[in-house]
Amino acid sequence: MAQTPGAFLRIDGVSKSFGSFQAVRDVSLTIAKGEIFALLGGSGCGKTTLLRMLAGFEDPSAGRITLDGQDMTGVPPWERPVHMMFQSYALFPHMTVEKNVAYGLKHEPISAAARADRVRAMLDLVQLSQFGHRKPHQISGGQRQRVALARALARQPKLLLLDEPLAALDKKLREHTQFELMSIQDRTGVTFIVVTHDQEEAMTLADRIAVMDKGAVKQVGPPSEVYEHPATRFVANFLGSMSQFEVTVAKIAGELATLDVPAFAASVQAAAIPDLVRGEPLTLAIRPEKLAIHAARPDAANVIEGQIKDLAYFGKDSLYRVTLPSGQLISVHVVNARRDGDRRPDWDDRVWVSFDPASAILLRD
Numbered sequence: 001m002a003q004t005p006g007a008f009l010r011i012d013g014v015s016k017s018f019g020s021f022q023a024v025r026d027v028s029l030t031i032a033k034g035e036i037f038a039l040l041g042g043s044g045c046g047k048t049t050l051l052r053m054l055a056g057f058e059d060p061s062a063g064r065i066t067l068d069g070q071d072m073t074g075v076p077p078w079e080r081p082v083h084m085m086f087q088s089y090a091l092f093p094h095m096t097v098e099k100n101v102a103y104g105l106k107h108e109p110i111s112a113a114a115r116a117d118r119v120r121a122m123l124d125l126v127q128l129s130q131f132g133h134r135k136p137h138q139i140s141g142g143q144r145q146r147v148a149l150a151r152a153l154a155r156q157p158k159l160l161l162l163d164e165p166l167a168a169l170d171k172k173l174r175e176h177t178q179f180e181l182m183s184i185q186d187r188t189g190v191t192f193i194v195v196t197h198d199q200e201e202a203m204t205l206a207d208r209i210a211v212m213d214k215g216a217v218k219q220v221g222p223p224s225e226v227y228e229h230p231a232t233r234f235v236a237n238f239l240g241s242m243s244q245f246e247v248t249v250a251k252i253a254g255e256l257a258t259l260d261v262p263a264f265a266a267s268v269q270a271a272a273i274p275d276l277v278r279g280e281p282l283t284l285a286i287r288p289e290k291l292a293i294h295a296a297r298p299d300a301a302n303v304i305e306g307q308i309k310d311l312a313y314f315g316k317d318s319l320y321r322v323t324l325p326s327g328q329l330i331s332v333h334v335v336n337a338r339r340d341g342d343r344r345p346d347w348d349d350r351v352w353v354s355f356d357p358a359s360a361i362l363l364r365d
Contacts, residue, residue, distance in 0.1 A: 007066075008033035008191060009054075009159060014063030015215075016049050023049040025215040026063070031208075033068075036185055036192040038206035040199060042238070046215035047195045051161050054193065055084045068158055081158040087167055089148035091136040098123070098132035101151045108155065122150040125184060142173045146180070153188060162194045166201060178204045199239050203227065211235050232365040236285045243330045247284045247362075252276050256357060259284060265325035268302040270360035283363040288333035290359035293320055293351050295343075300354040306330065308349045320345065322353055 009031040016024040024046040031037045039047040052058045054065060056077035065072040072080060083104070091100050102119045110118070123129045126146035128139075136144055145165065152160055165181070166174045182205060185192050196202050202209050203223035210220045211234075219231045230236035233244065250267060251258040257272040261284060270284065297303060306322035309329065313336075320332040332353055345351050 008035075008068055009193075010064075010066040011050075011054075012064045012066070014050070014053065014060045014065060016046075016053060016058060017061045023215055024053070024060075027215075027217050028063075029210060029217065029220065031191065031193065033191055034189045035207045036182070036194065036205055038194045038196060038202035038209045039212060040196060040202040040209050040238075041212035042197055045212040047212050048163060049215075050212075051084070051163055051193065051195050054159070055082055055161055056080050057084075082161060083152040083155055083157040083159075084161040084163065085148050085152045085165055087164040089144050091144060091147060091151075093136055096133050096135060097128060097139065097147050100136070100147055101154055104151050104155045118154055122154045125153070125187065126150045126180075140173075141169050142177050145169065145177060149181070149184065153184075153190065157190060159191050159193065162192060164196055165194065166196075166198075174201070175204075181205060203239075211238060213238075230285075230361065230363070233283055233285070233363050236361060236363060241288050241331060241333075242285050243288070244363075245284045245328070247282050249276055249278050249280045249282065252278060257362070259362075263324050263326040263328045264304045266304060268304075268355075268360070269357040270362055271358050273362045273364075276362075285361040285363055286330070286355055286359065287361075288319065288331040290355055291330070291332040292354050293322070293332045293334060293345055294354065295345060295349070295351060297352045298354050301357055302355050302360075304330070304353045306351060306353060308345055308347055308351055311345070311347060318344070320351075322351060 007030055011027055011029040014024060014027045015022065027050060039050060041047045049058060053060050056075060092103065098119055101122050102115060105115050105118060123132055126149055128143060128146055131139055131143060166177055169177060178201060194205055206223060208220060208222055209226050211218045211226060213234055219226055219235045226235065227239050230239060236242045245261055245263045247259040247261045249257055250260045252272055255272055256269050257276055258267055258269055260267055304324060306324050308320055309323045310321040312319045317333060317335045320334065321329050322332060324330055330353060
């Protein structure tokens, strides 16, 4: 599914202001043909405003959008080879599923027979052929989502924009529908841009993610790169859980840096980042799943002593919150791989937490 980024969609220095408020700030992105690209961020970060500019519902205050070599400046929404699928799905309740899918084709210069063939093909694509004569209220939320997708794809757009497409679904249905969306995109080859605030949804669906905050793009890359190598503290915090500690560089030896960590009352090692200097203040960030918890002190590079303050058992995994010598907390995520075995650490137990130097992230911003 992933492809090398090309110039199918170019967003060059795009900004959007509403009076004195700047909703989008100098965004530049290049998106490949056939890619699933996610705009990820919290409420008010500018992702939906950027999507609306791609659809033609808003005009940029500055910058340019080019789709498949065509400058979109001044092109109205109805003349763009773009379709937007809204969070509410916007289905007509009085129309059947079949007529909802056909609605977008009523002004297309095709025969009635060709229109009917395309509607049947779209319903086949989303596996709803047997529901064509039902009304939207007679099908499930996941099925309504697929009807909206079929209607959007019926017009054969070059670019499909999806605004929080799975937000109305429950957790299990959302997880199932994510894979359906990926399969449909793979079969059609249409370029998808998905707006979401859900990090797991973005990482499951997308070939690449742009993390946005306050109208600006903070980092762009494949999900694994953005998650494992966040460029800033904001990105590290937004994508998953992260424990962060202020540190000072004590020594640099090749690819390893030794760090003084007041919160640990100890020194630890981490993979060095470019241009480190001794004495430099940094932030050390560690994800809970990169940590291990032990009842006895292990023989490891980085070991921190602490006491279990809280624990939560989720069945497949457990989350421990460990009080460090400084009084600060560090979170440790443990997969419960066995039903039986050694006694698990419990409340108030003295424990040791360890991590590999390569698992630690050093951040300047």
